[in-house]
Amino acid sequence: MPKTDTILSAKSLHYFLQLIDTMNYTQAAQILGITQPALTQQVKKLEHAIGAPLFGQMGKKLYLTEAGKEMETAAVELLNTINGVVSDIQEYTQADKGNISVGILNSLQSNIFYQFLGEFNKKYPDVTFTINYFDHKELWRRLDTNQVDMAIMYLPDNTKKEDTNLRHQYNYESFYDDKLVILTHKTTFEAGESYPVSRFVNRKWVAYPDNFYLTPLMHGYFGKKNKPIIPIKIGSTKELIKMAENSDYDTILLLHNPIMTPIVMKLIQPI
Incomplete structure (x- = not known):
């Protein structure tokens, strides 16, 4: 394993950033719960891996070198990435x-x-x-x-x-x-009864657009020879019903629809 893989651990980066916060080895070591020599050793290992000093000293005060400033930016990004990955993994492994x-x-x-x-x-x-x-x-x-x-x-x-x-x-x-139903104005049908599609081939329809599920299904029931006549296509179920109620067009819906107010409801079955 390369030396930098060992040195640039999340722990060493955390120690490095904590020292930047305090700019004092004693205070940083106390906050981290380690000894000052242990902190000094971690910083020296980082400097050895980078190949440049991260801190300078003027009298008793520490300051970041140019290499230290670059390392600070990289350390923040690396720790954020690590924390993000850990958070994502925990999210996926926790069902709640x-x-x-x-x-x-x-x-x-x-x-x-x-x-x-x-x-x-x-x-x-x-x-x-x-x-x-x-x-x-x-x-x-x-x-x-x-x-x-x-x-x-x-x-x-x-x-x-x-x-x-x-x-x-x-x-x-x-x-x-669901049950597929037809809302029709044709009075020769009994509500709630099933009828073959052939009884509706000459009717005009208001239906969903072609990219909605029911319209291709409707074409499938009617077949290529009895293509349904659909002058109007509407993407809203509520407006679809309203259009059927205010015209002589029939429409096709699903029985579970709670806003459905049947004109005359007829169950449909394939031929």
């Missing part, structure tokens, strides 16, 4: 501290998750959360590149593998199961 980055699908109503966060925070007040909303493709990308620690989305996943780099395998837990 740290920050968790969460990505949520932007078309998902996450009230249950926020209820969970409230209860979790009461039990673990030192754990913080950073929450952001993304479209489906971007959410997968951030999860795959470790920019979020966990993702909340709908399954099954319909993201094309060529659109995003899904290199990893992930563990997942199910929060709840």
